[in-house]
Amino acid sequence: MCFHLTLALTLTLALILPLSATTPSFQTQCLSFAPPVLPNTTLRLQEHIPPNTTLPLHGTDPTCARPTQFLSIETCRIALTLHTSPRSSVIVDIFLPHPSAWRGRTLTTDTDGIDGCIKYEDMAYGVTHGFASVGTNVGHNGTSGVSFLNNEDVVVDFAWRGVRSAAAAGRAVTEAFYGRSVAGRRYYIGCSGGGRQGIQVASMFPDEFDGVVVGAPALNFNAMAAWRARFYTITGAVGSEGFITEEMWKGRIHSEVLKQCDAIDGVVDGVLTDASLCAGVFRPEALLCTHRVTESCLSAKQVEIVREVFSPLYGVGGTMLYPGLAPGAESLATQRLLSGTPFPYSVDWFRYAVYSDPSWDPASFTIADAQAAQDKNPGNAATWPSDLSPFRDAGGKLLVYHGGADQQITGFNTEKWYNYLSRGMRARSEDLDEFVRFFRVPGMGHCSGGVGAWQIGQNGGATQGIDFEGRYNVLAAMVDWVENGVAPETIVGTRFVNDSVAKGVELRRTHCRYPLRSTYVGGDASSMESWDCK
Structure with a gap:
């Protein structure tokens, strides 16, 4: 078997069944469709999905937290396994809308973090708007990186080959199914x-x-993995000396960030329009306890933790590897970076991709680890x-x-x-x-x-x-x-009241292309007409 990256399409006319208005039913068309013959590829599944179906996603890893997916559009589903090397393969799932709903487009979707979880919600989004949607597990299943251990081919699939291979296969299947190009x-x-x-x-x-x-x-993936790993060494574990609680981050510290920076954009609304303007002026020393440590102030050690959290990661020789956390993000960052637990994606990246050592201890992280990740650049993921x-x-x-x-x-x-x-x-x-x-x-x-x-x-x-x-x-x-x-x-961005569409629009705001900045020009700050790009 020849393993290579290019998914050259070798079609036989007898295998092509393009859809037309004269064919009996979409279900019949879907189930009788003969997918194109692609190198190193096998058919996993072929099924017709009626409109308004809650599709059970059998075989999806439980850590992906996607047991079902609702599809409002009648869809033909084709799933493939693409063998990318003798020791690696990727799963590709393709949603093909009814020909009357298809707009002549393909949409390839992504995965999160370092995981191998097909984004079925994004595939459904695409098919609802007339795209033939393509998803992939980029070569491994679930949210763990353990599959990277001693298998560079799986790392390569995650880094880029999985998405590229899925896109090519999805395009080939789509063009064969509808009988026309998506160029x-x-x-x-x-x-x-x-x-x-x-x-x-x-x-x-x-x-x-x-x-x-x-x-x-x-971007700069290895430096980012190191930056995330560093937070555990900054904050310490939950309950350790000087550990800052979630309540303190979300309460007193976040309030101080807003006190010092919210008015910079001209509107006091809890939103920092440009966090970089705050990064240069925010002084965590304002939180320092002057007499004794209480719940409304920070010790000197805790002030230093706050300063480190917002500081860049510097590498060997003092070169900045990765910028600091943006002021204003600290409230949400208690979910992961400031939780007092190691960032799981960074732990797996260093254990299974960088060092091939499952015993690597995230508490031991130093800038030498950051340099090691940069030097190795597993799978060319940088x-x-x-x-x-x-x-x-x-x-x-x-x-x-x-x-x-x-x-x-x-x-x-x-x-x-x-x-x-x-x-x-x-x-x-x-x-x-x-x-x-x-x-x-x-x-x-x-x-x-x-x-x-x-x-x-x-x-x-x-x-x-x-x-x-x-x-x-x-x-x-x-x-x-x-x-x-x-x-x-x-x-134009939208925020609904309590993030509920049923409760109506709370605000709309014009978002500007960089380097322009959204600038308040007067009037009702919740109206997009009150903001301009300057």
């Missing part, structure tokens, strides 16, 4: 680890996607491209968004990468605007949630109540850009 209408959407994967594939395979939408990308001109020249478009209160991947890193890309390509912002648009979303947490106007149509879990219209929806904006040449100047 010029191939899209990708992902956030966090999936954001990194999208940029990595755009960098390595510039012809794979026409439009790439990524949020909170886990993802820090300085030149995307091949993607640009192929006609590709890239839309990036990042929350200003991201509690897992600091938005400062995406700003750093954008500026690095600008220097590497010798391109001004107006030049990059030709094919890259980066939107900062004040108050948004990691990929979604938060106190800002965070709902922008970014994924299946954050689209209810958001019209599929380029002004409000990043995926729709990408379609307009690719197919109509209309680049998004701004994105």
